[in-house]
Amino acid sequence: xxxKKSLWKFGTKEVVNSAIGAALYGVLSFATNFMQLPSAxxxxxxxxxxxxxxxxxxxxxxxGFFTGFVxxxxxxxxxGYGLWIWWDLGNGIMGLVAGLCANQITNYRDGKSILKxxxxxxxxxxAGMAVAAFSEMWVSGADINTVIYANFxxxxxxxxxxxxxxxxxxxxxxxxxxSRSGR
Amino acid sequence: xxxxxxxxxxxSIMERIDPRARWIFSLVFLFAITMFWDxxxxxxxxxxxxTWYSLAKVKWQESxxxxxxxxxxxxxxxxxxxxxxxxxAGGVVPPGGILIWPAGFTFPVFGWVxxxxxxxxxxxxxLCQILRILPISAVFIIIPFSMDPRLYGVTxxxxxxxxxxxxxxxxAFRYVPTLARDFNTTMDAQKARGYELERMGGNLFQxxxxxxxxxxxxxxxxxxIGEDVANAxxxxxxxxxxxxxxxxxxxxxxxxxxxxxSFLLISLSLIVTSILGYxxxxxxxxxxxxxxxx
Numbered sequence: 001x002x003x004k005k006s007l008w009k010f011g012t013k014e015v016v017n018s019a020i021g022a023a024l025y026g027v028l029s030f031a032t033n034f035m036q037l038p039s040a041x042x043x044x045x046x047x048x049x050x051x052x053x054x055x056x057x058x059x060x061x062x063x064g065f066f067t068g069f070v071x072x073x074x075x076x077x078x079x080g081y082g083l084w085i086w087w088d089l090g091n092g093i094m095g096l097v098a099g100l101c102a103n104q105i106t107n108y109r110d111g112k113s114i115l116k117x118x119x120x121x122x123x124x125x126x127a128g129m130a131v132a133a134f135s136e137m138w139v140s141g142a143d144i145n146t147v148i149y150a151n152f153x154x155x156x157x158x159x160x161x162x163x164x165x166x167x168x169x170x171x172x173x174x175x176x177x178x179s180r181s182g183r
Numbered sequence: 184x185x186x187x188x189x190x191x192x193x194x195s196i197m198e199r200i201d202p203r204a205r206w207i208f209s210l211v212f213l214f215a216i217t218m219f220w221d222x223x224x225x226x227x228x229x230x231x232x233x234t235w236y237s238l239a240k241v242k243w244q245e246s247x248x249x250x251x252x253x254x255x256x257x258x259x260x261x262x263x264x265x266x267x268x269x270x271x272a273g274g275v276v277p278p279g280g281i282l283i284w285p286a287g288f289t290f291p292v293f294g295w296v297x298x299x300x301x302x303x304x305x306x307x308x309x310l311c312q313i314l315r316i317l318p319i320s321a322v323f324i325i326i327p328f329s330m331d332p333r334l335y336g337v338t339x340x341x342x343x344x345x346x347x348x349x350x351x352x353x354x355a356f357r358y359v360p361t362l363a364r365d366f367n368t369t370m371d372a373q374k375a376r377g378y379e380l381e382r383m384g385g386n387l388f389q390x391x392x393x394x395x396x397x398x399x400x401x402x403x404x405x406x407x408i409g410e411d412v413a414n415a416x417x418x419x420x421x422x423x424x425x426x427x428x429x430x431x432x433x434x435x436x437x438x439x440x441x442x443x444x445s446f447l448l449i450s451l452s453l454i455v456t457s458i459l460g461y462x463x464x465x466x467x468x469x470x471x472x473x474x475x476x477x
Contacts, residue, residue, distance in 0.1 A: 012421050015347050016413040019354030020405045023362045026355075028398070031366060047394045051402065058406075066348075070355050076327075077189065078359070079248065083323040085213070138217055140316050141275050141308070142260050150259050165391045166398065173399045177406065 007103045010062045021055035021067030024048075026074025048075070049159045050166035052091060053121045056099030057167065058108070058174060064095025068128070086139065090132025094159070097124030108175035114168045121163045129155040189328045195240040197329045201438040202338040204445075205330065208235070209322050211445040215452040216315060220275055220464035222307070224455070225314035232318025239329040246324055253320045260316075261309045275464050280304035281471065303473065307466045332356045337428045346426040354412075362405060369400050 028048030052071060056064020069092030076084060101120040105113040133151035136142050142150070192198070197205070212235075216228040243250075280302030287296040330338075336353025340346065370378075373396050416422075456462040 010347055012416050013409075013413045015351050015421075016354065016409045016416065017406070018351045020358055020362070020409045020412075022351070022355035023358035024402060024405050026359060027362045027366055028401075032394070047391055047398065050398070054402070066351055066355075070352060074355060074359060077332075083326050085323070136260075139213075139319065140260055141220065141312055146260060161388075162391060165388065166395065169395050169399060170402055173403055174406070177403050181407075 007060055007100070008062065009060065014059060014063050017055060017059045017063045018066035018070070021051055021059075021063060022070035022074060025051040025067055025071025026078060029071070029075030030078040046158065047162045047166060049091075049094075049125075049162045050170060052095030053098045053124060053163045053167050054170040054174075056095040056097075056124065057102060057105065057117045057120065057171065059099070060102040061096045061099030064097075064099035064102075064124075065092040066095075068092040068095035086135035087132045090128040090130075090135075090155075092128070093131050094124045094128030097127050099124075108171040108178070114171055117167060117171060118164055121167050122160060125156055125159045125163055129159065189245060190331055191328075193240045193329065195238060195329065197239040197325065198331075199437075200441060201432055201434055202330055202334050203341045203432060204434070204438040204441045205326070206338065206342060207442055208445045209326065211449045212322050213319055215449050216319060218452050218456045219315075219462040220308075220311055221462050222311050222314060222467070224462055225311055229314045229318045232321045236318075236321040236325055239325040241325050241328045245328055249320075249324045253316070253324075257313065257316060261312050276304050276308045303471060304466050307470055308464065311464065334430060334432070337430050337432055340426075340428065341432050347422060350421075350426060361408075362401070365404055366397075366401050369404070370397060373397060373400075 025048050028051060029046055032047055048071075052064055052068035055067040069088050072088045072091035073083065076088075098117070098121045101116050104116060107113055129152055133147050133155060134144075136147050136151050137144065212228070212232065216225070216232075219225055219228070281304070283301050283303060283306070289296050333356070335356055336349045339352055340349035378396055452462075
């Protein structure tokens, strides 16, 4: 019960980490918009997707959710793409699901912890992008094949690559920061 | 890297509307339009959506990028999937239909005959998709260009979200210029050490690993900033009492009228679709008559 409480806590630290994570995700999305996928038109590569995943793993599901949700809004605002609520929600769910392992990780350098985080990140990406992509069926009337091949797969694959490579790097760096600062 | 919000003062009608009322209308519009596939109703929403868009006085040059993204999405979804492959109409358009080229399509010059399964029903469905997606895009595209970013926090507080959630939004927008500056500083520092972001050659894995010298210091620095900010907020008793806001939003009569009309729109949409049974996808007889020779 004690563990469950702390996983869903949303105190001052979580407010600030959510805000900073969101701002960071937005800025990085804007800054890396030049990295386009070679064969998928207007789909940017977005290594910044590691931010909501990492913030979820490090600070909990609420921080992951706000980092993804608000960060995607900020990134799209800065890039001039407008507002796509269902995709913002998908990014939020991505961070939220990744954050479900937050209270199980005590050492961010440990191999088992990294593997656990990777698994939750992968689940988060699949769940979040599924929500975002399949919402197109409701909004634009696209059928399931269109949604899978035109929305879901082009969103999931780059996010999986970015997340699975960059999140462990961030976790190891974060552990170094924690060790040095005695937290 | 210069960070600039798309918003600027335009003295438009849209900016005089309370942002809470605007959000309510936008969300109601989204839910209402998605109840319909009948082109007659979608035409009404199309006109409503673009009338709303025109109130913001957003110029084409400013929103060009957003519309380019919408066009690309429409092209993929409608032209490629609905019209060319025929996959995009499933679930709404009944199977079968009247073929536009029942004997096949003869390619000019080369004389090739291609049997193309495009039907009149799918063409009409493609039109309905355009009538649906464009006004939804219009209603949401104008938000970042016509709503002051300083109002996001107080707006969501006014819509009933808790203080902490609303303040998270406020703080996020406030930190964007700071983190952009830190990002630039880190990039310059790394460039001084021989790091070249512009040369992103190599495979995907190599490109990502090359992002790490930029991503890691910026992220860790942000987390450390966050610790100090959280301590400062705790010292000022953040979260112990209801928070006051620098900007106060007050509804005017026109805002209340807009909110009332929004709820009227969603109520009527529900009545028309769920109770009266209208709004389903139908192809008008005059369009079908194009298929039959006179």
